[in-house]
Amino acid sequence: MSSIAELTECVRAFAEERDWQQFHTPKNLAMALAGEVGELLAELQWLTPEQSAAVMDDEQLGQRVRAEMGDVTIYLVRLADVLGVDLVQAALDKLEQSSRRYTVEAAYGSVAKINGDHPPA
Amino acid sequence: MSSIAELTECVRAFAEERDWQQFHTPKNLAMALAGEVGELLAELQWLTPEQSAAVMDDEQLGQRVRAEMGDVTIYLVRLADVLGVDLVQAALDKLEQSSRRYTVEAAYGSVAKINGDHPPA
Amino acid sequence: MSSIAELTECVRAFAEERDWQQFHTPKNLAMALAGEVGELLAELQWLTPEQSAAVMDDEQLGQRVRAEMGDVTIYLVRLADVLGVDLVQAALDKLEQSSRRYTVEAAYGSVAKINGDHPPA
Amino acid sequence: MSSIAELTECVRAFAEERDWQQFHTPKNLAMALAGEVGELLAELQWLTPEQSAAVMDDEQLGQRVRAEMGDVTIYLVRLADVLGVDLVQAALDKLEQSSRRYTVEAAYGSVAKINGDHPPA
Numbered sequence: 001m002s003s004i005a006e007l008t009e010c011v012r013a014f015a016e017e018r019d020w021q022q023f024h025t026p027k028n029l030a031m032a033l034a035g036e037v038g039e040l041l042a043e044l045q046w047l048t049p050e051q052s053a054a055v056m057d058d059e060q061l062g063q064r065v066r067a068e069m070g071d072v073t074i075y076l077v078r079l080a081d082v083l084g085v086d087l088v089q090a091a092l093d094k095l096e097q098s099s100r101r102y103t104v105e106a107a108y109g110s111v112a113k114i115n116g117d118h119p120p121a
Numbered sequence: 122m123s124s125i126a127e128l129t130e131c132v133r134a135f136a137e138e139r140d141w142q143q144f145h146t147p148k149n150l151a152m153a154l155a156g157e158v159g160e161l162l163a164e165l166q167w168l169t170p171e172q173s174a175a176v177m178d179d180e181q182l183g184q185r186v187r188a189e190m191g192d193v194t195i196y197l198v199r200l201a202d203v204l205g206v207d208l209v210q211a212a213l214d215k216l217e218q219s220s221r222r223y224t225v226e227a228a229y230g231s232v233a234k235i236n237g238d239h240p241p242a
Numbered sequence: 243m244s245s246i247a248e249l250t251e252c253v254r255a256f257a258e259e260r261d262w263q264q265f266h267t268p269k270n271l272a273m274a275l276a277g278e279v280g281e282l283l284a285e286l287q288w289l290t291p292e293q294s295a296a297v298m299d300d301e302q303l304g305q306r307v308r309a310e311m312g313d314v315t316i317y318l319v320r321l322a323d324v325l326g327v328d329l330v331q332a333a334l335d336k337l338e339q340s341s342r343r344y345t346v347e348a349a350y351g352s353v354a355k356i357n358g359d360h361p362p363a
Numbered sequence: 364m365s366s367i368a369e370l371t372e373c374v375r376a377f378a379e380e381r382d383w384q385q386f387h388t389p390k391n392l393a394m395a396l397a398g399e400v401g402e403l404l405a406e407l408q409w410l411t412p413e414q415s416a417a418v419m420d421d422e423q424l425g426q427r428v429r430a431e432m433g434d435v436t437i438y439l440v441r442l443a444d445v446l447g448v449d450l451v452q453a454a455l456d457k458l459e460q461s462s463r464r465y466t467v468e469a470a471y472g473s474v475a476k477i478n479g480d481h482p483p484a
Binding site: 003030045072093098107 | 123124125127128131132135138139140141143144146147148149151152154155158159161162165166168170171173174176177186187188190191192193194195197198200201203204205206208209210211212213214215216219220223225228229230232
């Protein structure tokens, strides 16, 4: 099973082979990331919450959703590579920070904001 | 070094401890993902491409960018977990597909569309 | 009642008084637009569809949603001004185009794609 | 020249003729809005700031950018209609609020944050 580090290498090689680094400024990569997230949203936008929970049961729709998530991942990983950010560690650090603000006691069953921030996952 | 699978477990546990699964429909998670990508864009929006390439050199700005990328990763991983999508494999499959459309010969140094699709990384 | 043309003038004057035109490249404005749309999504992301239909009944939440929609409008109007696009006409032209693809007969009560495009409003 | 009120009527009629109100919850419309903003970003993502300033000089690219801005406008106007928000007034109110925080003296030629908020247009 491939790791995020291996994926990062593959995406970097893909870009370098095509001499695309010139286009990969952090601004451009962030825009591309937003574009792909938009495409993902478009697959889900008219579904009810229940239908959205069942997307992977529909072969064609499931494939499209999976493909868009693949595109989102490609750009996120590429942006992280260009900026030298360890995505997993950055995520773990945010979770740690969130766990101290959204303690189980304070946040159980509720997504009400605490200290002006939207609750994280 | 933590892996994406370990991160996925942490994010799932974080959500379950707080009884937040009820809020984690794919639609909601996709919206949250878009919201966090928006926050990332906001950190970069007024910078020139060159300034954006140097964001990590500024301690405060670099921390904010890293934090937003952490938030994006949290929601992407949570959405993938809820849908049962292997992000790394989905990304590798998209890269493979893209490599056949955007061959090195056809796409070297150019991001012109081939077959109506925006070039990937 | 103010018009979109008057708003455009106000936004332009606001930017020029502050010598902000230098930051208002179409790329930057598109990123800012996406950032504000992200903030709007964040206000709605954890709500059920029914709760989202009632947002304006909650004074604080309604004000935040209205404020975010104001921000989205500011950037959309500014981008249109910088590019010389008439937003209302562009929208009417798209609606006209969509009405020929998504005829009432073909699209009644259904948002299934026709000709590979997501149904518009 | 059509006004935003006339556009709102057209978009509403378009949706009602097709019995699409059922799909037009504020959440869905916000997702659709984000999807279209993503498509707009995708048209600009690989351009330099200078190239982005010249997009309307390229006939095909200019048409695509205009079309995406039309789609963004359609969904923004539809969301505003469903929520009962006057977009122009909401925008003017935000500009007024911003003018008091980002005074010309404090904000001239600079987009540095004041009071923790990203500078608006």
